[in-house]
Amino acid sequence: MSNHPPLLLTLNAADVAQYVLRQSEKTFRNAKARLIREHGFPPPLAIPGTQLWDRRELEAWLETMRRAEDRPRLRGGKGVTATAQRNEIAHAAAQGKRGAPTRIEREAAEAAGLSVKEYRARAAGGAA
DSSP: OOSSOOOOSEEEHHHIIIIIIOSOHHHHHHHHHHHHHHHOOOOOOSOTTOOEEEHHHHHHHHHHHHHHHHSOOTTSSOOOOHHHHHHHHHHHHHHTOOSSOOHHHHHHHHHHTOOHHHHHHHHTTSOO
């Protein structure tokens, strides 16, 4: 018998905020809708009366964020770290930021050959 606690298959909002995004629960709750809508963050499970996330879906989302670390920047340097990208996305979403573009938005828009305005419109699912 193992002395380790069992691996949870679901996480609540506090766990997601602390262990996945390294944010406060309040910041996560404020950013949740924007993270889901604009950054592909997995929505909570469809269980009435709960706010639980599937651990496998969260790990898959994190893996896509980690892959960004392996992509070189256009200027030839090492890609941004996955943690920095997650934190910047979560922070911008929590702030409702639509002002000056983030470094990640500028780089992604440049890589796609789009203006930041066009990139944001695509990310939000609309037309430029």
